Amino acid sequence: MNKSKKNNYSYGSSGVDVELGRKFVEMIKPLAQRTKTAANTPELGGFGAVFDIGSCGFKDPLLIAATDGVGTKLLLAEEASAHKAVGIDLVAMCVNDLVAQGATPLFFLDYIAAGNLDISVGTQIIEGIAQGCKEAGCALIGGETAEMPGMYAPEHYDLAGFAVGAVERAAIIDGKKIEAGDQLIGLASTGFHANGFSLIRKILTSEGIDLCDTSSFSPGQAIGDALLKPTRIYTESILRALAKVENGIKGLAHITGGGFYENIPRTLPKQTTAIIDASSWSPPPLFKWLQRAGNLGWQEMFNTFNCGIGMVVVVEPTQMEAITATLEENGETVSHIGEIQKSSKINQQIIIQNFETQWD
Structure with a gap:
């Protein structure tokens, strides 16, 4: 055998x-x-990492x-x-x-x-x-x-x-103190950050666009370089604004997957609505290029991408000037993009106005 x-x-x-x-x-x-x-x-390789929070x-x-x-x-x-x-x-x-x-x-x-x-x-x-x-x-x-x-x-x-x-x-910033009359300022993004890329890839493939193609919106820059620019890190500027202007910031919304429509309501209390003026900042050329390439409506843009605003800050009206100045001193590009209003419509916590001037 x-x-x-x-x-x-x-x-x-x-x-x-x-x-x-x-x-x-x-x-x-x-x-x-x-x-x-x-x-x-940071001695890598152990079973667990140790951090002494008491020393902070x-x-x-x-x-x-x-x-x-x-x-x-x-x-x-x-x-x-x-x-x-x-x-x-x-x-x-x-x-x-x-x-x-x-x-x-x-x-x-x-x-x-x-x-x-x-x-x-x-x-x-x-x-x-x-x-x-x-x-x-x-x-x-x-x-x-x-x-x-x-x-x-x-x-x-x-x-x-x-x-x-x-x-x-x-x-802690939990949005509970947000009320009608509070103002909204937006901090510029560096691009698409890290959201919406399944749609971006679909458009690139369907329209025959290569990452190495020279962009029409930024002379000399490849499309891939523009798309892959890293997400902006907002921690230093926001922490400095929080430290400098006490009780000035009431809420913060990181604009990620779901765009404006999903992320801004996450920081708002009930019976409040964010009124966004879409004409208050200039759409970055990269976003307008993608909108045209994919024939995307303005609602699809605001429901998927950050549209040039990576962080929305809800501020006390009397402190808006001081907060804006501090953020700009720390490298942020700041736009006054809207305000908070009282609302009885629980399911409508964001209204985007004047979109036709920039995004239609």
């Missing part, structure tokens, strides 16, 4: 390179060290946590080899959610999953994450890299980010 020869299996034969994973961790340790704060020692100076803190990803923008980043950019995006999407509640970002963790680990690509991603953490003032204290052959195509990867911040209990 013949016995069939048995194969010799190993983890490596399944497509997982454990040694490469160890090498990757060693390569990115210096990047994490750049984000070190007084409250942590809070008296009665609440912890705020946020998690997010970059969505299908990753597919364009893979095509254009813009891996560092999406690392910045990953941090921005999380920390902007924290500061929308008045929280100071403390630390960040990342998750990278790939069909096959490419050390060069992975290092570029972590470079972007470290840069984003530095901009946000938080520490990269840990993460996970998973090589998952069969789950992802060899050249594809996915990202997830996790951020934790803190705010004094008495200073």
Whole structure:
């Protein structure tokens, strides 16, 4: 009776390179060290990361946590080899959610999953994450890299980010104090940020537009470069405005997936409506280009994209000038985009007016 020869299996034969994973961790340790704060020692590789919140100076803190990803923008980043950019995006999407509640970002963790680990690509991603953490003032204290052959195509990867911040209990921004008469100011975005890219990719494919094509809206700039510009991080400017103008900011809305219609109501109390004047800021040429390329109506634009406004700030009317000045001093482009009115219509918490002058 013949016995069939048995194969010799190993983890490596399944497509997982454990040694490469160890090498990757060693390569990115210096990047994490750049984000070190007084409250942590980013020694990657342990079972858990340690953070000393007691050293941060809070008296009665609440912890705020946020998690997010970059969505299908990753597919364009893979095509254009813009891996560092999406690392910045990953941090921005999380920390902007924290500061929308008045929280100071403390630390960040990342998750990278790939069909096959490419050390060069992975290092570029972590470079972007470290840069984003530095901009946000938080520490990269840990993460996970998973090589998952069969789950992802060899050249594809996915990202997830996790951020934790803190705010004094008495200073949390929860929108409860918002009332009729409060004013709305918008902080300019850097582009599409990290939302709406499934629609963007659909338009690019259907209309035969290549990332390398020179844009008609910015001479000399490739379309891919414009689309892949990283998400703006608003933490420093907003935290400085909160510190300088006490009780001036009543609410903050990070304009992400769902655009104006989904995100602004998240910060509003019942019986209030945000009245947005769409003529109060100039649409960035990138957005108008996409609107024409995809034949998109203005409602689709405002329901999907940030339309040039990445953060909406609800302010006390008497403090609007001081808050605007502080934000502009810290690098923000600010527009007065509307106001809060009283409303009895529970399901209508945002009305966009004058859209025809800019978006029709």
